[in-house]
Amino acid sequence: MPINESIEEITIDQVHAAYRAKEFTVRELVQAYLDRIEAIDRTGVNLNAVITVSAGALEEADRLDDAFAASGELAGALFGVPIVVKDQIETAGIATSFGSIASGDYVPANDATAIRRLRDAGAIILAKTTMPDFATSWFSTSSKSGLTKNPYDLARDPGGSSSGTAAAVAANLSLVGIGEDTGGSIRLPASFCNLVGLRVTPGLISRTGMSSLVTPQDTSGPMARTVLDAAKLLDVLVGFDEHDPYTAAYAVSAHAGSYAAELDGATLSGVRIGVLRQAFGDENDAEGASVNSVITAALERYADAGAELVDVEIDELDHYVGFTSLYTTRSLSDMNAFVGQRPELGIESMQAIQAEGAYHPKLDLLEAIVAGPVDPKDDPDYLDRLIAQGVFQRSVIGVMASKGIDAIVFPDVRLPAPSHDDVMSDRWTCLTYPTNTVIASQLLMPAITVPAGFTPNGLPVGIEFMTVPYSEAALLKIARGAEVAVGARRRPSLATPAL
Numbered sequence: 189m190p191i192n193e194s195i196e197e198i199t200i201d202q203v204h205a206a207y208r209a210k211e212f213t214v215r216e217l218v219q220a221y222l223d224r225i226e227a228i229d230r231t232g233v234n235l236n237a238v239i240t241v242s243a244g245a246l247e248e249a250d251r252l253d254d255a256f257a258a259s260g261e262l263a264g265a266l267f268g269v270p271i272v273v274k275d276q277i278e279t280a281g282i283a284t285s286f287g288s289i290a291s292g293d294y295v296p297a298n299d300a301t302a303i304r305r306l307r308d309a310g311a312i313i314l315a316k317t318t319m320p321d322f323a324t325s326w327f328s329t330s331s332k333s334g335l336t337k338n339p340y341d342l343a344r345d346p347g348g349s350s351s352g353t354a355a356a357v358a359a360n361l362s363l364v365g366i367g368e369d370t371g372g373s374i375r376l377p378a379s380f381c382n383l384v385g386l387r388v389t390p391g392l393i394s395r396t397g398m399s400s401l402v403t404p405q406d407t408s409g410p411m412a413r414t415v416l417d418a419a420k421l422l423d424v425l426v427g428f429d430e431h432d433p434y435t436a437a438y439a440v441s442a443h444a445g446s447y448a449a450e451l452d453g454a455t456l457s458g459v460r461i462g463v464l465r466q467a468f469g470d471e472n473d474a475e476g477a478s479v480n481s482v483i484t485a486a487l488e489r490y491a492d493a494g495a496e497l498v499d500v501e502i503d504e505l506d507h508y509v510g511f512t513s514l515y516t517t518r519s520l521s522d523m524n525a526f527v528g529q530r531p532e533l534g535i536e537s538m539q540a541i542q543a544e545g546a547y548h549p550k551l552d553l554l555e556a557i558v559a560g561p562v563d564p565k566d567d568p569d570y571l572d573r574l575i576a577q578g579v580f581q582r583s584v585i586g587v588m589a590s591k592g593i594d595a596i597v598f599p600d601v602r603l604p605a606p607s608h609d610d611v612m613s614d615r616w617t618c619l620t621y622p623t624n625t626v627i628a629s630q631l632l633m634p635a636i637t638v639p640a641g642f643t644p645n646g647l648p649v650g651i652e653f654m655t656v657p658y659s660e661a662a663l664l665k666i667a668r669g670a671e672v673a674v675g676a677r678r679r680p681s682l683a684t685p686a687l
Contacts, residue, residue, distance in 0.1 A: 191220045196360045197679055200269055200417050203363060204262055214249040214256070214268035214312070217363075221270050221314055222246075225361050233682050236336045237346075237355035239275055240283045240316040248312045264310025265424055271306060272362040274353050275316040275332075276323055277408060278397040279303055286399050287319040287349075289331040290546040294533050300397025301429045302366065302408050309424040314362050317352025321547045322523060322538070323368060323401050324554040325349055325618045326376055327611045331548040335608055338380060339680035340648055344605040347377030353411050354381040359680055364421055365411040370401040371515070372600070372625020374409050375637040379600035379650020382677055384418045384667065385411045386636045387628060389657045391437025394429035400522040402514045404434070405629050413677055415638065415668040419448040422660065441658040450661055456669035457494030461653075462593040463487065466505050467624045469602035476602055482649040483599050486640040486674050493673035500587055500596060505627075508580040512630045515553060516560040517567040523557070550611060553618040581631045585656055595653040595666050598624050600637050604647040628654045636667045639676035648676075 191212050198206075206212055212220075222241065229235045242248075252268050262268070278284050278296035280303075285291040303313065318333040328336035328351035336351045338344040339359040346355040350367030354377030357365040367374040369387040378385025386409045395406050410421035423446050429435045468483065469476025491497055502508075520538055527535040541547050542558045564570050588596065602622040610616055628635035633654055640651035653670065655663045671677070 191216055195220055197413060198363065199414055200266070200363065200420050203269065204267065207256065207262060207268060214252045215246060217268065218245050218249040218270055218312060218314065221362055225315065228359055228682055229356070229361055233337065233342055235339060235355050235359060236333060237317055237352040237359070237361065238272065238315045239285065239318050239333050239352065242282050242313050242315060244281065245270070245312055245314050252310065252312070262310070264308070265420065266306060267310035269311045270314040270363050271311050272315050272317050272353055272356045272365040273303065273313055274350050274367050275319050276349075276368050276399050277303060277366065279313055279316065282313065282316060284316065285332045286322050287330040287332050288321040288541070288547065290535050290541050290544070291332070292534055296397070298397065301394035301431065302425055303397065305424050305427065315356070317350070317356055317365065319349045319351055321551055321554060322399055323349035323370065323373055324551050324557065326372070326621045326623055327351070327550070327606070327618070329548040329550040329611065331546065338605050339682060340382065340646060341605070344607050344647070345380070345611055347380040347605060349373040350377045350411060354378055354383060357381070357411055357413060358383055359682060364417050366408055366421070367411045368398060368406065368408045369629070370405045371629045372623050374411060375600050375625045375635060375650065375652060376623055378411055379637045379652070380605040380648060382639045382648035383411055383413060384415050384636065384638055384671070385409070386418050386422065387634060388422070388426070388660055389437055389441065389634045390632055391434035392441060392660065393425045394427070394432045394435050396429055396431040400526045401519055403518070403522045405514070405632065415664060415671050416448060416451055419451055419664050422447050437658070443658070443661055447661055447664055451664060451668045454665040454668035455494060456490050456666065456673055458496070459494070459595070459666055459669065460496045460498060460591070460593050461490065462498050462500035462588065462591060462596040464500055464502065464596050464598040466501060467598035467602070467627065469599065469622070475604055478643040479599050479602060479604060479649050482641040482643060483651055486651055486670070486676070487597070489673045490670060493669065498591055498593060500591060500593065502584055502587060508576060509626055509630060512573055512577045512580055513626065514564070514573060516556050517570055517573060518564040519557045520560050520562060521564050551618070556619060577630060577632070581633070584631055584633070588656065595655045595663065597651060597653050600625055600650040600652045604643050604649065624652065628652070633657055634660050634663055636663055638667050638670045640674060641676045
């Protein structure tokens, strides 16, 4: 079988087995993905998921092939694993735009800490992926790259802000990918693109070299086609970084061993899952009902696999989600601090970007951020918002403890992926879109989305599992059990020229 066909839906373990069996080399795998990017992303259906291809990817592949030939060992947990990275994360020698035309031709001198950890584990940074300007949207609207297509329906959006990573990994343009999540920017596009997407407790993964949006909530993380591959990425990404004080969370987590190794034999048997029906879509709306139907069917499969389902309710959920949002209170300060530390980027401030019109016109969140206070303490409710966040978290953890629940579950989004027409006509804006991903983000709790199934017209639906801080190992086991119970991942059907 030609390598271009055999790599579709391939996993990290399968790639490593193929290297050892001499079925293909690292160079051949990298070239196969580059060929797919050219045939599917740049031409063909023109997904527009990749913004910059690494000029050094093949050279890195050759170096790894030489090392393997000399030692007979695959040196590193991610040896020869091609990865696409959201263009929010700095990569040495590879242009990093943050989705913005204002970034010019910025090429970082240094890797972000997360990227360095990936490279040290043997991974190859294959390409950078599209995103809205400075991650300020649930959609793909970018002044730098325009719109990215959803591989399951080219007229629809893949979600944001990790738009390109989601579309690229779903379309098998890379083995795995890295996204970023402040309010749901990993999980929302993963759910729209039939992927696994993991948001960790903030601080487990360093944010050094990643643009800020709401610093206490920001985290990068894995996007993959399987839970196991996401866990393998997580094993490499986590760790303390003296340049990011939030990574003290890694010491608090006290996790030892491998997240991936702990998935062996994971099932849902005996797992108590709290079903948050408050977060389901409107049954009187056809689109909302179509999502609910998929989620309900998945829950039935979980019960068949041994899970115990318990309905739960969170008091004043809508109030807390709204009041604890810090985008229009804190983001301006955090974003300005990030660009201010990079004079070579040539961006004075977010206010300057807006004044110059150097952003996509459909970024209502960016406009709202710029209209907010320069200093978050200038918001008279800032302290109350921070206090409310603690109250919110304690109340949810209290619900889980009182009912003996291992995780709370709900649809990532109450609707399927919107069309590009929906986005461009303002049927939905970032500030009005009914995503549930903000729940875990504003609770500072880890969450993972797993494919749940498809609507009648073929749109993927993701289901989100959320649990208490620092419980990523348990969360991944639940996600693996759910993945096995439903098996909803399938590759998109993309009409492309022969590769």
